Amino acid sequence: MARPIPLPILLWSGLGLFACALFGRKVVAQWPGLQSGQVVDLDSVILFYGLLPRAAVALLAGAALGLSGLLLQRILRNPLAEPSTLGISAGAQLALALATLYAPSIVARSSAAVAFAGGIAAVALILALTWRRGLEPVSVVLAGMMVALTANAAGAALILANGDYLFSLFIWGGGSLVQQGWDPAIAIGWRLALGLGAAALLMRPLAILGLDDVAARGLGLSLNASRLLLIALAVWLATTVVSEVGIIGFVGLAAPVLATLSGARSLKQKLVAAPLIGAVLLWLTDGLVQLAAGAGGERVPTGAATALLGGPLLLWLLPHLRLFEWPSLERPAHTARRAARPWLRIAMLGMAGIGALAIALLLGQGPHGWSLASGDVLADLVAWRLPRVVVAAASGSMLAAAGVVIQRVTANPLASPEVLGIGAGAGAGLAAVLLFAGSAGLGWQLAGSTAGALVALVVILVIAARGNLGPERLLFAGIAMNALCSAVLAAVIALGNAQSYRLLGWLTGSTIQVTGLEASVVVIGLVLITVPLLLAGRWLAILPLGAGRALAIGLSVRLARNTLILIAAFASALAAQFVGPLSFVGLIAPHLARMIGLDRSRQQLAGAVILGALLMMLSDWLSRMIFFPYQLPVGLFASLLGGVYLTLLLGRGVQRRG
Amino acid sequence: MDAAKNPDLHLYDVDGASFVAGGRTILSPLTMTLEPGRFYGLVGPNGSGKSTLLKLLARQQDPARGSIRFSGRLLETYGTRDFARSVAYMPQFTPPAEGMNVRELVSLGRFPWHGALGRFSADDEDKVTRALVQTSLTKLAERMVDSLSGGERQRAWLAMMLAQDARCLLLDEPTSALDLAHQVEILALVRQLSREQDIAVVAVLHDINMAASFCNELIALREGQIVARGSPDLILDPAVLDSIYGLAMGITRHPQTGAPISYVL
Numbered sequence: 001m002a003r004p005i006p007l008p009i010l011l012w013s014g015l016g017l018f019a020c021a022l023f024g025r026k027v028v029a030q031w032p033g034l035q036s037g038q039v040v041d042l043d044s045v046i047l048f049y050g051l052l053p054r055a056a057v058a059l060l061a062g063a064a065l066g067l068s069g070l071l072l073q074r075i076l077r078n079p080l081a082e083p084s085t086l087g088i089s090a091g092a093q094l095a096l097a098l099a100t101l102y103a104p105s106i107v108a109r110s111s112a113a114v115a116f117a118g119g120i121a122a123v124a125l126i127l128a129l130t131w132r133r134g135l136e137p138v139s140v141v142l143a144g145m146m147v148a149l150t151a152n153a154a155g156a157a158l159i160l161a162n163g164d165y166l167f168s169l170f171i172w173g174g175g176s177l178v179q180q181g182w183d184p185a186i187a188i189g190w191r192l193a194l195g196l197g198a199a200a201l202l203m204r205p206l207a208i209l210g211l212d213d214v215a216a217r218g219l220g221l222s223l224n225a226s227r228l229l230l231i232a233l234a235v236w237l238a239t240t241v242v243s244e245v246g247i248i249g250f251v252g253l254a255a256p257v258l259a260t261l262s263g264a265r266s267l268k269q270k271l272v273a274a275p276l277i278g279a280v281l282l283w284l285t286d287g288l289v290q291l292a293a294g295a296g297g298e299r300v301p302t303g304a305a306t307a308l309l310g311g312p313l314l315l316w317l318l319p320h321l322r323l324f325e326w327p328s329l330e331r332p333a334h335t336a337r338r339a340a341r342p343w344l345r346i347a348m349l350g351m352a353g354i355g356a357l358a359i360a361l362l363l364g365q366g367p368h369g370w371s372l373a374s375g376d377v378l379a380d381l382v383a384w385r386l387p388r389v390v391v392a393a394a395s396g397s398m399l400a401a402a403g404v405v406i407q408r409v410t411a412n413p414l415a416s417p418e419v420l421g422i423g424a425g426a427g428a429g430l431a432a433v434l435l436f437a438g439s440a441g442l443g444w445q446l447a448g449s450t451a452g453a454l455v456a457l458v459v460i461l462v463i464a465a466r467g468n469l470g471p472e473r474l475l476f477a478g479i480a481m482n483a484l485c486s487a488v489l490a491a492v493i494a495l496g497n498a499q500s501y502r503l504l505g506w507l508t509g510s511t512i513q514v515t516g517l518e519a520s521v522v523v524i525g526l527v528l529i530t531v532p533l534l535l536a537g538r539w540l541a542i543l544p545l546g547a548g549r550a551l552a553i554g555l556s557v558r559l560a561r562n563t564l565i566l567i568a569a570f571a572s573a574l575a576a577q578f579v580g581p582l583s584f585v586g587l588i589a590p591h592l593a594r595m596i597g598l599d600r601s602r603q604q605l606a607g608a609v610i611l612g613a614l615l616m617m618l619s620d621w622l623s624r625m626i627f628f629p630y631q632l633p634v635g636l637f638a639s640l641l642g643g644v645y646l647t648l649l650l651g652r653g654v655q656r657r658g
Numbered sequence: 659m660d661a662a663k664n665p666d667l668h669l670y671d672v673d674g675a676s677f678v679a680g681g682r683t684i685l686s687p688l689t690m691t692l693e694p695g696r697f698y699g700l701v702g703p704n705g706s707g708k709s710t711l712l713k714l715l716a717r718q719q720d721p722a723r724g725s726i727r728f729s730g731r732l733l734e735t736y737g738t739r740d741f742a743r744s745v746a747y748m749p750q751f752t753p754p755a756e757g758m759n760v761r762e763l764v765s766l767g768r769f770p771w772h773g774a775l776g777r778f779s780a781d782d783e784d785k786v787t788r789a790l791v792q793t794s795l796t797k798l799a800e801r802m803v804d805s806l807s808g809g810e811r812q813r814a815w816l817a818m819m820l821a822q823d824a825r826c827l828l829l830d831e832p833t834s835a836l837d838l839a840h841q842v843e844i845l846a847l848v849r850q851l852s853r854e855q856d857i858a859v860v861a862v863l864h865d866i867n868m869a870a871s872f873c874n875e876l877i878a879l880r881e882g883q884i885v886a887r888g889s890p891d892l893i894l895d896p897a898v899l900d901s902i903y904g905l906a907m908g909i910t911r912h913p914q915t916g917a918p919i920s921y922v923l
Contacts, residue, residue: 338757338759338802411753413756535774535775536774538769538773538774538775539774541758541762541766542766542769544753544755544756545753545755545766546749546753548718548747548749549748549749549753551717551718551738551742552716552718552742552746552747552748552749553742553746553766553767553769553770553818553822554738554739554740554741554742554743554769554770555738555739555769555774556738556739560774594757599756599757599758600757600758600762604757
C-alpha cells in the first residue's frame with residue numbers, strides 16, 4: 001500500500017534538493033585535480049576547509065536557530081518570538097564587540113561564553129521589563145526590538161569610535177557564513193545535539209507551557225523554573241550561532257511558522273520539522289547568496305539575505321497569524337488631567353525651549369571646567385554650537401510632529417516613526433542613493449531617504465488595511481519593516497567603503513559635523529511641516545475615531561490620510577538624516593504632551609513639537625558633556641533616553657485601544 | 659405607483675443593490691424604498707446582511723451591483739461632506755474618543771458644515787448646544803468621553819449625529835452594549851427625536867420585541883434577502899417570525915398596552 005507523500009514534505013525535499021544542487025555546483029567547480037600544475041592542491045584545501053564546512057555550518061546553524069525559535073515561541077506563547085526579535089542576537093553581538101575591545105583575553109578563551117552572557121542579559125532585561133505584564137507578546141517583542149536597536153546603535157558607535165579595528169566585526173555581524181575550517185561546525189553541532197536531546201527530555205513541560213498559565217499550574221508544572229530553563233537553552237543555541245557566524249535573522253522565526261503551515265501539528269512533529277526546515281532555509285539562502293555573488297566574491301552576508309527574505313515573509317504572514325489571545329490590559333487608573341489653559345502651558349513650554357537653547361549655547365565644559373561663555377568666546381563658540389543645536393532641536397520637533405500624526409492616523413498610542421520602521425526605511429532609501437551615487441549631495445540624499453520613508457510607511461499602512469491589522473499587529477509589521485530595512489543597511493555597510501561609514505554615522509545619528517546650511521534646511525523643513533499640520537488640526541482630531549466614522553461625518557478619509565502620511569514621511573526622513581533612525585523622540589514627545597494635559601490635536605501637536613526640540617537639545621547637550629572631551633552621537637544618546645522611557649511605559653501598562 | 663415615478667418622495671431608493679465579499683454573496687439584489695421621517699428597524703439573525711445593508715445606505719461600502727438613491731440622487735454623486743450633511747451614520751462599535759471631552763466630540767458633528775479650515779460659527783455652536791440639550795448631556799459637556807458610562811457614551815455619540823443636522827440617522831446596533839434600562843432610554847430618545855424633528859431613522863436592532871415597540875416599521879432580512887416588511891403588528895406573527903429566524907415562536911399581548919410580544923416556544 002503506497003501512501004502518497006504529503007505535499008509539504010515533497011516541497012521541502014524539493015527545496016532541499018535545490019540547495020543541494022547549488023552546493024553541488026560549487027563542489028564540482030572546486031573538485032581537486034581539475035586544474036593541473038599546482039604545487040599545493042589549493043582546490044582540495046578550499047573544498048575541505050571552505051566549502052564543506054560552510055555547508056555544514058549553514059545546515060547546523062539553520063537547525064539550531066529553528067529549534068531555538070520553536071522553543072522561544074512555545075515558551076513565550078508568542079508566534080513572533082525568535083532570537084533576533086527578542087534582541088538576543090543583538091545583545092550577544094554587543095557583548096562580543098565590548099569584550100573584543102576591553103577584554104580580548106576572554107573572547108580568545110571562549111567567545112561563545114561572552115555571546116551567551118550578552119544574550120542572557122538581553123533576555124533577562126526583556127523578561128524583567130515585561131514580567132509584570134505577564135510576558136504579553138506585544139510588550140515582549142517591543143521590548144526586544146528596543147533592546148536590539150539600542151544594542152545595534154551602541155555597536156555602531158563602538159565601530160565608529162574604533163575605526164577599522166572593529167569593522168570586520170560589523171561585517172561578521174551581518175552573518176557571513178564564509179568558513180576557514182571545521183571548528184564552528186563542530187561547535188554548533190554538539191550544542192545542537194545537546195539542545196535537541198534536552199528538548200526531547202523536556203517535551204512534556206514544553207507541551208504544557210503552550211497552554212495558559214492557569215492551566216499549566218493546574219497540571220502541576222513548576223511554571224517559572226521550566227520556563228527559565230528552556231529559555232536559557234534557546235538562548236544558548238542562538239548565541240552559539242551568533243558567536244560562530246554572526247546574526248542570522250528570521251530563520252528562527254520562519255522555521256517554526258513554516259513547520260506549522262506545512263502541517264506539523266503536534267509538538268513532536270514540530271520538534272522534528274522546525275530544525276529541518278531551518279536547516280534547508282539557511283542552506284538554500286546561502287546557496288543563493290553564493291550564486292548571486294558569483295566570481296566577484298562575497299558581497300552580501302547571508303544573515304542580511306535571510307532578513308531580506310524573512311521581512312516580507314513576516315509581513316505576509318501577519319494577517320494570517322493567530323495571535324494567542326491575551327487577557328486585555330487594564331486601563332490605567334488615571335488619565336492626565338487636561339490643562340485648564342493649554343495655550344498658556346504651551347507658551348511656558350516655549351519659554352523653556354528658549355531657555356534650553358540659551359543653555360545649550362552658553363554653558364559648556366572646557367579644559368578648565370564648567371563655564372558660561374560670553375563675549376568673544378561666545379561668538380566663537382556659537383559658530384560651532386548653533387548649527388548643531390538648531391539641527392538637533394528642529395529634528396526633534398519634526399520627529400515629534402511625525403509621531404503625533406502617525407499616532408493619530410493609526411489610532412495607536414505606541415506607533416511612531418521609529419517603531420514602525422519608517423526611520424529605518426529612510427535609511428534604506430539613503431543607502432540606495434549612496435550605493436548608486438556615492439557622492440550624492442544633501443538634496444539627493446534627502447530625496448532618497450524621503451522616498452524610503454514613504455515606501456516603508458505606505459507598505460505598512462497598506463498591509464495594516466488589507467489584513468485589518470489592529471494596533472498590535474501593526475507594531476509587528478513595523479518590527480518586520482525595521483528588520484527588513486536594517487538588513488538592507490547591513491548589506492550596504494558590509495561593503496566596507498566610504499559610503500559604509502556614512503551609513504554607520506547615519507545609523508548612530510551624529511550632529512557633530514552639521515553646517516549652517518544644513519541647519520537652515522532643517523529649519524525651513526520644520527516650518528513647511530508644522531504649519532500645514534497645525535492647519536490640519538481637525539483632520540487629526542477626527543482620524544483617531546476610525547475610517548468609518550470619519551467618513552460618516554464627511555471627512556474624505558483617503559485625502560486626509562494620504563496628505564498626513566506624506567508629511568509624516570518627509571518629517572521622519574528629514575529628521576533621520578541628522579539624528580538617525582532611532583531616537584524614539586517621535587514616540588515620547590506626543591506622550592509627554594498628553595501627560596502634561598495637552599490632548600486636543602492642535603495643542604498636542606504644538607506641545608509635542610516644542611517638547612521634541614527640548615528633548616533633542618537635552619540629548620545633544622548631554623552627549624557633548626557627559627564624556628567630555630569625547631562626544632557621543634546624539635541619536636544614540638536620545639535612543640538610550642527613549643529606551644528608558646519606553647521601558648517605564650511598558651512596565652506601567654500603556655493604554656491601548658481594542 | 660405615483661411614488662415610483664417621483665423619486666423625490668422617497669428618502670432612499672434602493673434598486674437591485676447587492677453586495678459580495680470574498681466571493682460570498684452577503685446581500686442578494688435588493689430593491690426597496692424608505693420614506694422620510696419614519697423609524698425603521700432592521701431585524702434578522704446574525705449574518706443576514708443587516709449591517710451590510712446599513713453600510714450601503716451610509717455609503718461606507720459600495721454595492722457590487724445596482725444603485726442606491728438618496729433624495730432621488732445617486733449616492734456616488736454626492737460629495738463626502740455633502741452627503742454627511744444629510745445622512746449621519748453610527749457604526750456598531752464606538753471607539754474610545756481619547757483626549758476628547760463630550761462637547762468636543764459633539765462638535766465634530768459640525769465638520770460636514772465647516773470643513774477642515776472653516777470657522778466654527780455661532781450657528782455651529784448653537785447646533786452643538788442644542789444637541790447636548792436634546793440628549794440631556796449639558797451637565798456632562800466638559801467631562802472626558804472616556805470617563806462616561808456606556809449609556810452616557812452612547813448618548814454622546816448620538817448627540818454628535820444630531821449636531822450633524824442630518825435628515826436621516828443610520829444606527830448600527832445602537833443598544834448592543836447597554837443594559838435594558840439604557841436600551842429603552844436610547845431607543846425612546848431616538849423615537850422622540852425622529853417624531854419631533856421629522857428625522858428618518860434606520861436602526862439595526864437585535865431584540866425583536868424592543869424593535870417592535872419603538873419602530874414604525876420593521877424590515878426583516880435573512881440570508882441577504884428581505885423576507886418580511888411591515889408594521890410591528892404584521893411582523894410579530896408566529897409564521898413570519900419562523901420565516902425570519904427559523905425558530906418556532908409564539909406571540910402574547912402586553913398586559914397593559916396590548917402590544918404584541920414574541921417569545922421562544
